[in-house]
Amino acid sequence: MPVLVEHLRLEHVLQTVGVLESVVCRSFGTEGGQVLFTRDTGQAMLTRSGTCILTALRLEHPLARMVVECVLKHSTLTGDGSKTFILLLASLLRMIHATAVKNPNISHTYNSREVAEAATARHLADKLLAFASQELDNIISIGVVPYGHCLSWQDFIAKKQLPAHTNNNFVQKLLVSFFLTRLGRTHCNFISDLTCEMLTQWKSKDDPPLFSLKFVNDNLPALQTPVSGFPINYSRLIEGQVIHRDFAMPFPQTDHQPVRAVVVIGYLQPKMLNAGEVLELGCPKQGMKESSIMQFSAWAERSLECVIAHLQSLGVSVILSAVKQSAAVLALAAQAEICIVECISEDELSLFNQLSGSTPVSDCWNIEPDHVATLTFCRPILLGAHRYVHVAFHYSVERVMARPCSLIICGPGEGQTDQYACAFRDAIRVLLSTWEPKDMTATTASKRTLQLNTGTSLHMDNRIGAPSLQQCVFEPGCVLPAGGTFEFLLNHALLQHAMCTGSNDTNMSLPAVSQLLANALLSVPRQIYSHSPRHFLQTQTKLLNSIQNHSHPFSPVYEHKLNAFLIQGQGKSGSPLEEGNTSVHCYRKADVSAKVFMMDLGLESVSCKYQLLVAVLQCVSHLLQVDTVMHVNTSLHTQSHRLSNISWKDTEEEAED
Numbered sequence: 303m304p305v306l307v308e309h310l311r312l313e314h315v316l317q318t319v320g321v322l323e324s325v326v327c328r329s330f331g332t333e334g335g336q337v338l339f340t341r342d343t344g345q346a347m348l349t350r351s352g353t354c355i356l357t358a359l360r361l362e363h364p365l366a367r368m369v370v371e372c373v374l375k376h377s378t379l380t381g382d383g384s385k386t387f388i389l390l391l392a393s394l395l396r397m398i399h400a401t402a403v404k405n406p407n408i409s410h411t412y413n414s415r416e417v418a419e420a421a422t423a424r425h426l427a428d429k430l431l432a433f434a435s436q437e438l439d440n441i442i443s444i445g446v447v448p449y450g451h452c453l454s455w456q457d458f459i460a461k462k463q464l465p466a467h468t469n470n471n472f473v474q475k476l477l478v479s480f481f482l483t484r485l486g487r488t489h490c491n492f493i494s495d496l497t498c499e500m501l502t503q504w505k506s507k508d509d510p511p512l513f514s515l516k517f518v519n520d521n522l523p524a525l526q527t528p529v530s531g532f533p534i535n536y537s538r539l540i541e542g543q544v545i546h547r548d549f550a551m552p553f554p555q556t557d558h559q560p561v562r563a564v565v566v567i568g569y570l571q572p573k574m575l576n577a578g579e580v581l582e583l584g585c586p587k588q589g590m591k592e593s594s595i596m597q598f599s600a601w602a603e604r605s606l607e608c609v610i611a612h613l614q615s616l617g618v619s620v621i622l623s624a625v626k627q628s629a630a631v632l633a634l635a636a637q638a639e640i641c642i643v644e645c646i647s648e649d650e651l652s653l654f655n656q657l658s659g660s661t662p663v664s665d666c667w668n669i670e671p672d673h674v675a676t677l678t679f680c681r682p683i684l685l686g687a688h689r690y691v692h693v694a695f696h697y698s699v700e701r702v703m704a705r706p707c708s709l710i711i712c713g714p715g716e717g718q719t720d721q722y723a724c725a726f727r728d729a730i731r732v733l734l735s736t737w738e739p740k741d742m743t744a745t746t747a748s749k750r751t752l753q754l755n756t757g758t759s760l761h762m763d764n765r766i767g768a769p770s771l772q773q774c775v776f777e778p779g780c781v782l783p784a785g786g787t788f789e790f791l792l793n794h795a796l797l798q799h800a801m802c803t804g805s806n807d808t809n810m811s812l813p814a815v816s817q818l819l820a821n822a823l824l825s826v827p828r829q830i831y832s833h834s835p836r837h838f839l840q841t842q843t844k845l846l847n848s849i850q851n852h853s854h855p856f857s858p859v860y861e862h863k864l865n866a867f868l869i870q871g872q873g874k875s876g877s878p879l880e881e882g883n884t885s886v887h888c889y890r891k892a893d894v895s896a897k898v899f900m901m902d903l904g905l906e907s908v909s910c911k912y913q914l915l916v917a918v919l920q921c922v923s924h925l926l927q928v929d930t931v932m933h934v935n936t937s938l939h940t941q942s943h944r945l946s947n948i949s950w951k952d953t954e955e956e957a958e959d
Contacts, residue, residue, distance in 0.1 A: 311416060312402065312423050315925055316395045318365050323392040326352050326385040327357065331830045332482050347717050349725065350484055352384030353377050364931055369921065376545070376917040381731025382480060383914040390918045394824035397818050398426050403476070420929065426921040429815045434919045437799070437816070442912055445795025446788060449848075450908055453736065472781060472905060473733070474498055479784045479904020480732055485727040489534050490798070493722070496709070497729055499541055506704040513780070514704065515734045522727055524653040525708050528719045529686040532712035537722070539707045542694030543657060544683065545650050549691065550632060550642045553682055560696050561677040563620035564613065564669065565651055565662040570621075570631045572605035603630065609666050610634045616671065620680050622646055622654065641680070643691050657706050659696050679759035685710060736907035737778045781905040786827025787836075788911045791846045796820035842953055 329350045339347040339358045349355060356370045369391065377384045402422040453472055477494035485493060505514045518525065521939050527544050529536075613621070621635065621642045635642050655662060658675035676696045683692035695706055710728060713719030782788050800817045829836035 310929055310931060312395075312399050312420055313926075313928070315365060316399055318363055319369060319388070319392045319395055319925075322356070322359075322366065322369060322388050324544040326355060327389045327829060328484075330356065330385045331388065331832075332487075333484070333627045333833045345717070349721055350390070351485070351721060354382060354721065354724075354950065356388075365925065365928065367433070368925070368928075372486045372917065372921040372924070376914065377728070379731070380735040380754045380910045380913055381728035382910060385483075386914060387918055387921075389825055389829055390822060390915070391921060392820070394430070394918065394922050395925075397822050398423050398926075400720060401426060401818065414834050420926075424923075424926045426815065426818070427919075427926045430819060431919045432921045433815050433819070434916050439797050439912065441799055441816075442792060442908065445798065446791045447908060448931060449787075449791055450780045450782045451905075453781060455746075471498070476736070476781055476905040476907065477729055478734070479906055480729050481725060484728075485534075485722070489955075492535060493726065494536060494729075496539070497726065498709060501541065501733075503707045504704045509704075510659055512734075512737050515730065515737060517949070519730045519734050521649065521653045521656075522730060524647070524650045526723055526726065527685060527690070527710050528706060528723050529710055529712045530716045530719045531686055531714070532720060534712055534718075536710075536712040540683075540692070540710060542678070542692060542706055542708065542712075543650070543654060544685070544708045545643060545646055545691040545693065546688075546844040547643050547646050547691060548689045549682060549928070550627070550644045551578055553641055555730060559679075561619055561680045561693075563622055563660075563675045563693070564616075564618050564673050565622045565624075565655060565660065565663045565675070566666065567664055568625055568666070569625055570606065570609055570623075570666045578662050603634075605628060606634055609669075610638045610640065610668060613640060614638055616669065616673060616674050618679070623652065624648065624651055636787070654693070657879050732907060732910060735910050735913065736781065738909070739796045778909070780908040782908060784904045786830050787827045787839060787845065788906065788908065789823040790842050791849075792848065793823045794849060796823075823884070 325337070327334075329335055329352070334350065336350050337355050339349070339355075341347070347354070347358065348357075353374065356373055359366075361367050361370060369388075373384050373387045376387060405422065434644050451472055453476070474494055477497050478490050481493050483492035500509075501514060501518065503520055505511065516525070524543070527546065535805040590891045619640055621640060623642060623644045624646055627635075627642060632642060647838075651662065654660075654675070658677070660675035661672055663669055663673045678694040678696045680691065682689050682691045710725070711719065711722050713722050782791070796816045797820050800814075800820070803816075827841070829840055831841070
């Protein structure tokens with residue numbers, strides 16, 4: 303069996319990640335373009351999604367496939383950050399490579415400089431990962447979170463309550479920032495409005511927003527219907543649920559109100575024969591004669607008629623089945639004017655049961671009133687080239703909940719429609735990751751409490767309404783302006799941390815890795831402002847000035863006063879400069895222009911950014927642990943034969959190695 307052994311050097315790892323970086327950089331940020339892929343079948347795919355781009359690549363090197371797998375795991379969890387993942391990964395590897403080449407830590411333990419550099423790189427990666435698990439969340443909570451804004455459910459309806467010119471819907475801005483990088487400027491506002499409208503419809507009065515987000519995220523395949531052949535502006539919400547199957551028989555035009563339906567998870571079949579019934583039908587022990595078969599068929603038909611009659615007595619007019627029923631069942635149901643919808647997916651039936659409050663039928667001979675769901679209507683609906691079943695639910699006064707609705711998402715072609723649907727799904731995951739609180743250890747909590755009491759390096763300014771540190775740490779939903787704000791703030795906080803704790807580059811202590819991570823973070827805003835380097839310097843200077851002057855330019859109060867300032871004009875009376883104690887520094891002309899430019903980019907989640915950093919550092923550590931790749935060329939049957947002769951114990955030992 304031929305085996306090709308490839309010894310990996312740090313340059314090889316960096317080169318592999320650099321190729322992926324050159325691909326995603328073309329579509330990174332708001333100014334990035336779309337990437338065109340052509341399949342062997344001739345079908346073209348035009349996309350800006352980092353996940354779609356990376357999965358469409360034909361990667362032969364196992365190291366590249368390993369990187370893409372790490373990216374997909376992270377994007378599946380948080381819904382975003384695939385392109386930023388590659389950028390940060392490449393930047394960190396360059397920093398580690400430069401540090402390892404400069405300080406290889408050569409000793410008698412290593413027989414060559416190359417081996418020493420690899421060992422130094424692995425040591426740095428381990429130190430970075432340990433630093434992230436021990437100190438990173440604490441630094442973010444002290445140096446980044448106080449400059450953000452905590453979302454609330456009221457932000458979903460803020461756009462309807464406030465005048466249009468204020469544009470103070472923070473959830474809207476978070477979604478716009480996400481869709482801007484996925485769908486471009488043309489459709490980002492429309493699809494973000496549609497997302498907010500859907501979440502508002504599903505919000506129950508007594509439930510927290512996290513519950514509604516989890517429900518929509520878990521049931522999104524059943525709540526979403528892609529329709530090709532129409533522009534995206536035709537996307538809309540419709541009442542109730544769309545079941546992605548058609549009626550098994552012509553739908554009768556009935557005016558039954560309300561409509562009653564049951565969910566059947568098995569076959570509608572005759573009752574099992576007992577010994578007495580077998581003798582009554584004259585069935586011999588070794589088989590049935592022709593007359594006995596006819597008698598059995600007649601008995602089976604009468605048995606099914608009893609089932610259909612029982613359903614009629616309960617007022618059932620629709621049967622939702624998880625399987626395909628027999629022709630006899632369909633014929634008897636048609637005679638009784640009962641509609642049947644067959645082969646419905648498990649997800650759709652589960653959602654139907656949750657929304658209707660009914661229980662599925664497992665035994666057709668034990669159908670009770672609890673199995674019957676009351677519907678406002680059940681009728682066919684034509685969406686594009688397909689006909690589905692549209693149902694709406696009836697609720698009593700005692701059972702008030704959210705208003706169920708389904709999303710019809712349209713696109714010119716099948717590929718574009720799938721991209722819009724994936725973008726909507728990932729947007730829900732971003733909101734869920736933003737709102738879901740992160741667990742915090744007791745040690746970290748005590749550190750934050752101590753630093754809050756001592757007041758070191760916090761720069762809290764309650765005069766302009768900045769949220770308290772305790773609220774930002776324990777309350778979910780913290781967001782910051784997009785455009786590199788998170789990276790700039792964390793870069794400054796990491797450098798301050800390195801200065802306060804000292805620096806020791808000889809043994810690669812924590813201050814050294816914090817400085818390395820701080821420098822690597824700037825690669826993200828540099829790529830964002832690659833088309834306009836002037837904005838990079840303006841934004842960085844603006845943030846540093848705000849920190850030095852103890853001001854919080856992105857607090858809700860500042861946002862409200864800045865909007866009023868922009869509306870009233872700089873030369874008019876009644877300027878917000880005359881109100882309250884807000885410093886004049888916050889409203890300088892250069893600051894206002896930088897602020898407006900950054901807010902145009904929307905908002906981004908602090909929690910998603912934190913999870914992205916941790917995932918990247920884990921990927922770096924795993925990549926640098928690999929030093930040899932063995933390419934084994936063997937046929938499938940030979941491999942199966944070899945595996946059959948290996949004991950489970952040997953297989954487990956090889957897996958551990």
